[in-house]
Structures are given as C-alpha cells and as structure tokens.
Amino acid sequence: MFDTLSDRLSSVFTNLRGKGRLSDADIDATAREIRIALLEADVALPVVRQFTTAIKERARGEEVSKALNPAQQVIKIVNDELVEILGGQTRRLQFAKTPPTVIMLAGLQGAGKTTLAGKLARWLREQGHTPVLVACDLQRPNAVTQLQVVGERAGVAVYAPEPGNTDGGQTSSGPGGDPVKVARDSIEFARRAQHDMVIVDTAGRLGIDADMMQQAADIRDAVQPDEVLFVVDAMVGQDAVNTAEAFGDGVGFSGVVLTKLDGDARGGAALSVRYVTGQPIMFASNGEKLEDFDVFHPDRMASRILG
Numbered sequence: 578m579f580d581t582l583s584d585r586l587s588s589v590f591t592n593l594r595g596k597g598r599l600s601d602a603d604i605d606a607t608a609r610e611i612r613i614a615l616l617e618a619d620v621a622l623p624v625v626r627q628f629t630t631a632i633k634e635r636a637r638g639e640e641v642s643k644a645l646n647p648a649q650q651v652i653k654i655v656n657d658e659l660v661e662i663l664g665g666q667t668r669r670l671q672f673a674k675t676p677p678t679v680i681m682l683a684g685l686q687g688a689g690k691t692t693l694a695g696k697l698a699r700w701l702r703e704q705g706h707t708p709v710l711v712a713c714d715l716q717r718p719n720a721v722t723q724l725q726v727v728g729e730r731a732g733v734a735v736y737a738p739e740p741g742n743t744d745g746g747q748t749s750s751g752p753g754g755d756p757v758k759v760a761r762d763s764i765e766f767a768r769r770a771q772h773d774m775v776i777v778d779t780a781g782r783l784g785i786d787a788d789m790m791q792q793a794a795d796i797r798d799a800v801q802p803d804e805v806l807f808v809v810d811a812m813v814g815q816d817a818v819n820t821a822e823a824f825g826d827g828v829g830f831s832g833v834v835l836t837k838l839d840g841d842a843r844g845g846a847a848l849s850v851r852y853v854t855g856q857p858i859m860f861a862s863n864g865e866k867l868e869d870f871d872v873f874h875p876d877r878m879a880s881r882i883l884g
C-alpha cells in the first residue's frame with residue numbers, strides 16, 4: 578500500500594546524502610518534497626501540514642543526536658513524526674472488569690466488518706478467550722449466513738437465532754428482525770453460556786445513512802460496549818476521513834480497524850485516520866484470510882513505510 582510513498586521518501590533522503598550541515602534552504606526544500614510525497618499519497622491536508630511543520634522545526638532545532646549525519650537526522654525525524662501521526666503507542670483492547678467484554682463493530686457495508694469479526698474472534702480464541710459472534714446485520718441478505726461461515730472457520734460460536742424463531746425476530750437469510758433486541762439478548766446468552774467476549778457485527782450501508790447510524794447508536798446503548806471499533810477500508814482514500822467523522826458524530830468509537838492494507842491504494846487514509854478522529858488504530862487487516870490480521874503497531878508501520 579505504501580510503495581509509492583516509500584519510494585518518494587527514499588529519494589528525498591537520497592538527495593540529502595553527502596551533505597554536511599543542512600542550510601535553512603535545504604530544510605525547506607526537504608519539507609516541500611515530503612509535503613508533495615504525502616499529498617500524492619492522499620494524506621489529509623491538516624495531517625500534511627502538521628507533519629511538515631514538525632519536520633522544519635525539528636530539523637532547524639537540531640534536537641536529534643549529533644552522531645547522525647543530516648540524511649540520518651531527517652530519516653529519524655520523519656520516522657518519529659510518522660509514529661506520532663499513526664498514534665504513538667500501541668493501544669491494547671480494554672477488557673470489562675466483569676465478563677463478558679463487549680466489542681461492537683461499526684462501519685460502512687463492504688468495509689470488512691464481518692471478515693474482521695472472524696479474524697478478531699480467532700485471534701482472541703488463540704489467547705484463551707471464548708468469544709461469541711453476534712449477528713446484528715439483519716439488513717444485508719446473507720449477512721447472518723456469512724457470519725456463521727466465518728464463525729465456523731474461526732472455531733467460535735455465533736449468536737443468531739434459527740430462522741423462524743420469532744423471539745429474536747430475524748431469519749438467517751434476509752432483512753427483518755430487530756437487531757437491537759438480538760444485541761441485547763446476546764449479552765444474556767453470553768453470560769449463560771460463559772463466553773467471556775461478545776463481538777457484535779452491525780449492519781452497514783454503502784454510504785452514510787441516518788437510519789443506519791441510529792440503529793448502530795441504539796445497539797451501542799443496548800449492549801454498552803467496552804470498545805466500539807470503527808472498521809474502515811483503507812482503499813477508499815480521503816473518503817475514509819469523511820466516513821470516520823460521520824461515525825464519530827453518529828455512534829462514537831474508541832478505536833479504529835484498518836482493513837485492506839494489502840490493497841494498492843496510496844495509504845493516505847491509514848496515515849490520516851488517527852489524527853482526524855483522535856482515536857487510535859488498534860488492528861490492521863491485510864487480506865481475506867482469517868490469519869491476515871494483526872495488532873496495529875505505529876512504530877512497525879512507520880518502519881515499513883520507510884523501508
């Protein structure tokens with residue numbers, strides 16, 4: 578995803594090789610090239626501004642080690658700033674004091690929520706947890722079935738009452754039913770069946786939609802989640818920022834999951850979302866398989882970008 582940005586940055590650093598002390602003009606030129614590289618990668622403007630300002634200030638202040646040559650100094654500053662805009666520290670999941678811990682997933686249709694639900698469940702199961710997946714996407718045909726398939730692959734239980742069971746009100750194949758009731762009931766189910774974690778998959782629409790937002794907010798109120806994870810497709814570029822803002826206002830979330838980092842988009846969404854939302858990126862998905870998933874580490878991502 579970051580190939581072009583990596584190439585651009587590496588040529589900026591190459592231009593600095595062999596230079597002695599950097600003049601103000603050198604620093605300005607470097608900051609300008611980095612700015613262009615970030616803009617071309619589709620990074621949101623406020624993020625680009627903060628980034629280039631920080632680079633100029635720090636390069637002039639020469640606060641970095643005297644043992645580094647100018648090229649190494651700039652690489653160090655860019656690395657530090659990348660880590661910073663990606664969130665600094667790795668942010669771990671918050672667990673409830675009394676189980677079950679409830680994690681709600683929100684995001685647009687196609688963002689990768691259902692796939693992520695399976696990945697997260699598998700990852701938690703490997704750590705000794707006993708998660709249950711909850712099917713609250715009752716809008717998209719086959720969403721429940723898809724979650725059941727994902728659950729089976731991940732080796733975890735799925736809470737989705739049988740078709741015809743009017744108690745939950747939903748069927749496994751189609752629209753209808755009350756997702757808020759399903760969500761609420763699933764918590765009781767988890768307690769009874771001793772699942773220590775509940776992962777609630779919610780419905781998304783192709784675009785931001787007031788009804789969808791309200792439904793997600795109602796589910797949130799019903800299950801009082803310990804974490805609401807906003808799942809966003811990193812391939813959608815600048816649009817990710819608008820979607821994130823809408824979900825932030827409509828539902829609120831405590832963390833971000835970036836999906837499709839294996840794609841060939843320019844990476845700007847990944848670099849902007851933390852700054853724009855103020856919430857940490859917690860996990861990353863980079864493929865369709867359940868194991869294509871990891872905790873998000875800002876420092877590792879920065880190193881990857883710098884090659």
Ligand code: GDP
Nearest residue numbers: 686687688689690691692836837862863864865
């Ligand atoms: P939902 O509508 O948000 O539940 O999205 P889905 O989980 O159904 O995912 C939509 C599509 O994106 C599916 O075809 C997934 O296989 C695919 N997908 C999900 N995550 C990733 C990922 O990290 N990388 C790639 N390449 N595809 C993904």
